[in-house]
Amino acid sequence: MIARGLREAALLAALALVPALVSGAVQLQWKPSKTAATRMEWRKEEPLQEGEVRMATVQMWGDKVLWVDARSRQKYEAEHAPDAVLLNEDVWETQVAEFLNEWEPEYAVVIYCDGATCDASHAVRKRLTEELQITNVYVLKGGWAAWQGR
Amino acid sequence: MPFLRVTLALLTCLPAIAGAELRWEQPIQDFQRSPEDKYVEARFAFKNVGSSPVTIRRTRSSCGCTTAKLAKQTYVPGESGEIVAKFNFGSRTGPQRKTITVFTEGKEAPDVVLDLRVDVQQPFVVSPGLVFWRIGDEPVAKLIQLTSANGRKVRVKSVTSTNPRVQAKLQTAEEGERYTVLVTPAATDRKETAELRVETDYPADAPRTYTIYARIK
Numbered sequence: 001m002i003a004r005g006l007r008e009a010a011l012l013a014a015l016a017l018v019p020a021l022v023s024g025a026v027q028l029q030w031k032p033s034k035t036a037a038t039r040m041e042w043r044k045e046e047p048l049q050e051g052e053v054r055m056a057t058v059q060m061w062g063d064k065v066l067w068v069d070a071r072s073r074q075k076y077e078a079e080h081a082p083d084a085v086l087l088n089e090d091v092w093e094t095q096v097a098e099f100l101n102e103w104e105p106e107y108a109v110v111i112y113c114d115g116a117t118c119d120a121s122h123a124v125r126k127r128l129t130e131e132l133q134i135t136n137v138y139v140l141k142g143g144w145a146a147w148q149g150r
Numbered sequence: 151m152p153f154l155r156v157t158l159a160l161l162t163c164l165p166a167i168a169g170a171e172l173r174w175e176q177p178i179q180d181f182q183r184s185p186e187d188k189y190v191e192a193r194f195a196f197k198n199v200g201s202s203p204v205t206i207r208r209t210r211s212s213c214g215c216t217t218a219k220l221a222k223q224t225y226v227p228g229e230s231g232e233i234v235a236k237f238n239f240g241s242r243t244g245p246q247r248k249t250i251t252v253f254t255e256g257k258e259a260p261d262v263v264l265d266l267r268v269d270v271q272q273p274f275v276v277s278p279g280l281v282f283w284r285i286g287d288e289p290v291a292k293l294i295q296l297t298s299a300n301g302r303k304v305r306v307k308s309v310t311s312t313n314p315r316v317q318a319k320l321q322t323a324e325e326g327e328r329y330t331v332l333v334t335p336a337a338t339d340r341k342e343t344a345e346l347r348v349e350t351d352y353p354a355d356a357p358r359t360y361t362i363y364a365r366i367k
Contacts, residue, residue, distance in 0.1 A: 072214055089215070089240055089241060089242050090214060090215060090240050090241075092240070092241040093241050093361075096363070097343075097345065097363065100280065100343070100363050100365055101343060101365075103365075103367075104367055105282065105284065105367055117212075118212070119212055119213070119247075120213065123242075131276075131277075131278070131279040131280075132278060132279045132280040132363070133277075133278040133279075133280065134280065
């Protein structure tokens with residue numbers, strides 16, 4: 001009788017562990033350890049979307065690059081890549097002429113915004129390629145963080 | 151084993167019962183607007199369908215052009231509320247997608263990502279918006295097409311250049327529908343910049359001027 005009770009208690013505890021683990025993972029957002037995450041990142045680099053380029057590739061292009069900062073004016077004024085031109089959709093009308101003054105046809109234009117999830121750099125790339133029909137326009141994968149971590 | 155069965159069922163259901171939950175009526179909303187509308191406001195309604203209060207701790211917009219307003223933070227079970235998202239177009243045209251990410255208390259991951267899709271329909275298309283010559287190129291004329299779009303009739307009143315060394319000549323193909331502009335530099339022996347102002351009659355209350363950029367590089 002005692003043995004049966006113990007068996008049932010052990011079984012109950014084991015069964016309770018399953019929903020508890022599921023609930024824990026959902027509620028507490030368990031993530032893999034940093035080392036494991038880094039290992040995974042190394043194994044599988046996030047794929048590039050259309051028009052994106054990695055920092056390592058841009059570095060190979062040397063100085064024939066015009067950097068475009070698509071973040072807010074406030075962030076641009078606080079810090080930006082050397083010689084980067086401010087251009088985003090909020091300041092398009094006032095800034096596009098300045099961008100064109102700096103632009104040279106043989107330059108690659110590389111745009112960055114806040115990070116990997118911002119869409120401002122893709123929006124600027126779309127307008128430069130579609131409205132102004134400029135070629136060689138790229139979005140820096142990882143945005144400003146990638147530039148800082150170069 | 152009935153005790154075991156009941157306990158098992160309870161253990162499986164407990165996390166769901168205890169969870170607070172917002173149900174969103176229309177988390178994806180589509181609009182069609184013209185640039186003259188200047189902004190769109192979308193109301194994302196929700197209801198707390200869980201068994202405990204939900205606190206919306208913050209919202210994050212994908213763009214500085216979009217704001218999200220909430221009347222209050224905490225909603226008891228059964229209570230409804232809404233997030234009012236306002237997207238200011240600025241100079242944006244064409245299909246736009248802005249998101250509002252909503253974070254609730256007790257969850258690190260976002261509760262929901264609200265999706266605001268607006269087609270800002272341009273009444274008039276300038277293509278291309280830039281013409282350029284390299285120093286030493288033949289100073290040949292370059293052609294720009296001006297076309298009314300999305301069912302509007304836009305009449306071009308004039309095209310003027312800010313630089314006398316870069317001339318612009320307007321040609322009407324079909325009044326209110328299609329025009330061409332021929333842009334010609336006097337010479338290409340030095341760097342030049344010019345802006346060509348295209349004055350239209352649309353919209354009637356605040357007619358818009360478009361800019362074509364010309365450069366000698």
